[in-house]
Amino acid sequence: MKALLLILVLFLISVLPASAANTSQVEGTGPARIVELYSDIKSFDVTVYSTQPEENLTIEASLVRPGRGTEEVIASQEFLTGSLPADTRVTKVGFWEIRNAERGAYTLKIRLLEQGQVLSESEYDFVYGSNSASRLQVNDLVPNSEGITVVLSPNQASLFDIEYMLVDGHDIIYRARTEKESLTSIPEAFSASWGSLLENNKEYTGRVKVQVYSPNRGFVASTENFTARDDAEITDIYEDETGASATVLGRSQVPFEGSLVFSVHKVQETSGRGSSVFVESAREKVPVLLNDDDETVEVAWRERLTEGVYRLEIELIGNDGDIIERRETIIESDLSPSNTSNVSSGAGNEASDENGGNGTPGFSIVAGVAGLAMVFALFRKLH
Template identity: 40%
Template sequence: MRTALLYLTAILLIVSITGTSFAADRGSDNYDVSVVDIYSDLDTCDITLHSSEQVSGLELEMTMEHEGSTLDKRKFSIDMITPDSDVTKAFEWDTDDKGDGKYTVNTMISKDGCVIYENAYNFVNGRQTIPRATVDDLVPNSQGFSVMITPQEAVVVDVEYMLIDGSDVIYSGTEKKISVHTQPMEVTKDWNVLLENNKEYTGRIKVKMYSPSVTYIALSEDFVAQDDVFISDTYEDDIGASATVDGISQVPFEGSVRFTVSKQDDDGENVIESVTQKSPILLNEDDETVETIWEERLTTGIYSLVIEVIGNDGDILDVEEKIIESDHEPSTQQTNNTGTEDAEESPGFMLSGSLFLIAIVALMSRKR
């Protein structure tokens, strides 16, 4: 029994050593991971990796060099790339070097300490020619982004946009063949992913021009994602009120709507009723109508109505003020006389019932 146990242990040890050795010996020729796109200037960089197979546990190292000196080095861990898919990283360089000339960005991808990909990307700082367009006023927010492109002459451009969480590009796309003539053009796009409230993200765009040579202009701006909605329509009368709320953020709105109706009297503004109703969850381009009914119908008079949309953090996102003019007069005389009328009708009902019984008895006597 002891001999069999030692034999089994030896086999497991051999298998373990063989497996470890195989993983360590697997070189770059056996991993189809490569860089399919990279852009860098002195301020920012983005790089896209592609793999034809599922691979995990990658390390990405980026180094910027100029005239033989290393200016900055960045390292990133990539947990997994699924088969035939891309992973994009974007980040800012930390360097004070702004001189003109040639710069080199060295890329190295490794797994388990083994280098599986190396390459170098060069760019030149300092424009040699005046660009045919300038890119101004990049404004990203919780809904999407807007950027203004100003032409120096008619030009056709591609606009690539990215939404970045830390160094991870979580959403991207490209608007191609945008014609910009003599007037500045605004390019706007909405995000299509959910955002987390009060979290910082980065919006990034790259404008590509094709002539006289292929050139890029890149801009990045940070923003803090927040829930946001607005009131698009209201209805109010002496019975109740409603508000239609439209979402304009990819942060899920989980707030509420407060209806406050008041009336002016000798002592000032007197709150008649205040009701808070929970809103359905809203995202960008969603809309829902929130309604309420007053506990008591508003009687004749002029009332003020304030409709407030309360956000996830308790902040007021939008306000509408309205006037309700009521001509409702409750029938007080009918209400007060109800008990009296019932009392008067009761004896009559009893007398009619007695006469009806007497008539039935008389008919039965005749038949006999």
């Protein structure tokens, strides 16, 4: 019987999942709890789960440097969770500002509180500046108003997942994930576009978190701040003596609500740029654009441009009234002033030809039909 009991205990130990070596957690009695942690020397994230809706719980974070019998708190902060929906994992992000960080072991300690009462707490251990090289390293990270690009280089052939995060304060307002990416021997760039609208002139943080599976589950993270700007570019233009058009392509997740200004100047000298005389300008609003959206805007001149060479200047004006791009081209017209007057009066001459000349066609047809009808009626009466 004792042997059977011993076998049962050994079986249970073998099938129970092992906890991560660098993470420990103490559960509270409340419905909300910490389910996942990560930290390095620059940033951390904490994932909270609740079985019922919660409002504005407090996350208390401390970065601790273990010592001999004592712990040194390197940095600490606290912030509110905001709204926590029921049965939903919500991740919050925090950032450390550690100057002249020392190599060695660190511990992230997180407590989840409600009105001072601890609902859940957890710890995450990591080593900064370790001599043991990671299988992957971040060479460069560039977030901007379009999206985010990270350059990774492998120390060994690796298979990994990448999580891209757009962070506003402590909130992840957009995240995307690609799985089973691979690198063998040379660096490579990986990118993602933001799927969320951005506010013009506002600062955000771009963050990537790379998970490598082998030989042990490990993470590499990197963050970089950027200021969102409205942006667009002119990709195509068309011009002649009657008008012009420009195609504008959006280059930002800040809604572009700018305009195009078309200005025509007649060149006085045929050689070189020469001097020019202003003829006219037109300003048209560009339809609202986001990243990779494009629209074509057209304008017509008040009068067709007569014979000569003209300089066309097109300015793309941004949301704040700044000039984002300026393009110049040439319009060459062979339309003489006499041709212009003939063109403008041609429609009236055609109309008079139709109604005048050798008679009115409409009247002749009506008279002929009426005559035939009278003859037909007289013929029937005689018979």
